[in-house]
Amino acid sequence: MTAPILLLGGNGQIGWELRRTLAPLGPVTALERTDVDLADGKALRKVVRDAAPALIVNAAAYTQVDRAEKDAALAQAVNGTAPGILGEEANRLNAGLVHISTDYVFDGAAARPYREEDAAAPISVYGKSKLAGEAAVAGSGCAHLILRTSWVYSMRGSNFLLTIRRLAGELDELRIVEDQRGAPSWARMIAEATAAILVRCGAPSDTGLLTEKGGLYHLTASGQTSWHGFAEAIVDWLRATGQPVRCRRVLAIPTAQYPTPAKRPANSLLDCTKLRDAFGIALPDWRDQLALCTETGSCG
Ligand SMILES: NC(=O)c1ccc[n+]([C@@H]2O[C@H](COP(=O)([O-])OP(=O)(O)OC[C@H]3O[C@@H](n4cnc5c(N)ncnc54)[C@H](OP(=O)(O)O)[C@@H]3O)[C@@H](O)[C@H]2O)c1
Numbered sequence: 333m334t335a336p337i338l339l340l341g342g343n344g345q346i347g348w349e350l351r352r353t354l355a356p357l358g359p360v361t362a363l364e365r366t367d368v369d370l371a372d373g374k375a376l377r378k379v380v381r382d383a384a385p386a387l388i389v390n391a392a393a394y395t396q397v398d399r400a401e402k403d404a405a406l407a408q409a410v411n412g413t414a415p416g417i418l419g420e421e422a423n424r425l426n427a428g429l430v431h432i433s434t435d436y437v438f439d440g441a442a443a444r445p446y447r448e449e450d451a452a453a454p455i456s457v458y459g460k461s462k463l464a465g466e467a468a469v470a471g472s473g474c475a476h477l478i479l480r481t482s483w484v485y486s487m488r489g490s491n492f493l494l495t496i497r498r499l500a501g502e503l504d505e506l507r508i509v510e511d512q513r514g515a516p517s518w519a520r521m522i523a524e525a526t527a528a529i530l531v532r533c534g535a536p537s538d539t540g541l542l543t544e545k546g547g548l549y550h551l552t553a554s555g556q557t558s559w560h561g562f563a564e565a566i567v568d569w570l571r572a573t574g575q576p577v578r579c580r581r582v583l584a585i586p587t588a589q590y591p592t593p594a595k596r597p598a599n600s601l602l603d604c605t606k607l608r609d610a611f612g613i614a615l616p617d618w619r620d621q622l623a624l625c626t627e628t629g630s631c632g
Pocket of ligand 1: 341342343344345346347364365366368369370371390391392393394395410432433434435462480481482483484485489490519
């Protein structure tokens with residue numbers, strides 16, 4: 333019998349894609365917020381125990397970075413505490429755990445892309461809560477993979493791509509931050525790579541191999557840009573495909589001219605060498621990913 337997989341956050345950008353990419357590995361039970369609230373530790377334990385999976389994949393998170401500044405307790409419960417509960421339950425079941433994390437665990441002050449061994453120093457409530465979640469997973473003793481990604485977008489949900497598409501149709505001019513750099517990563521590519529990594533780790537059935545090869549990895553698109561560069565590429569795509577564009581120029585502005593409740597790292601770049609060396613997996617350049625994503629249209 334094929335080992336069952338429990339997916340949390342099945343309605344999110346990455347979780348939605350994982351439903352499909354994990355399916356060849358075993359039967360997937362995908363849960364959404366309406367099925368279990370990650371802030372309710374007791375309910376979360378019960379759901380995991382009832383499902384008794386061989387592999388847990390956690391793509392659920394409190395992802396509203398600005399709102400988290402005023403909602404620290406909930407962000408901590410969902411991003412910091414719940415992953416630890418999943419780790420404990422995985423340990424108890426001798427199951428594996430995949431947990432998605434973020435570039436926002438870093439302060440962004442480095443002059444080069446961050447490596448896994450670099451010290452994390454989050455500058456936002458969201459980043460702190462996600463770092464706490466990583467520590468809880470690693471400390472639980474279960475066989476695990478923590479995959480840090482960045483600047484996630486897709487054709488569904490709430491993200492920069494869809495926001496710029498809407499604003500470009502409404503405004504004459506877009507003013508977009510130029511001094512934050514990162515690698516925009518398509519949710520589907522992240523989900524496909526996650527499944528490929530799991531296959532190479534023998535998951536879901538072999539937690540021994542997952543223990544040996546697992547740990548913390550950076551998983552983002554190759555290449556880099558700024559939010560401004562990303563916005564320009566999105567507007568170029570809208571124009572090239574004849575979609576309604578009112579916006580005549582995309583102006584580059586400094587972060588100082590776009591204050592937000594949460595601070596963001598100026599450098600969000602993650603070095604993905606460890607992942608490539610361990611699994612032979614490297615995500616394509618962000619521009620190629622954007623082209624592939626936008627080709628899928630609104631049905632993605
Ligand atoms: N978005 C990014 O730019 C980005 C960058 C780096 C890393 N990440 C990480 O990637 C992972 C997936 O992010 P994403 O972009 O796919 O986020 P997303 O689209 O916001 O999905 C997150 C999912 O978590 C669910 N969720 C939130 N609070 C919950 C709760 N209390 N109980 C149960 N479910 C809850 C949400 O449910 P609803 O659908 O009901 O809201 C949503 O479906 C997260 O770990 C995130 O930290 C994201």
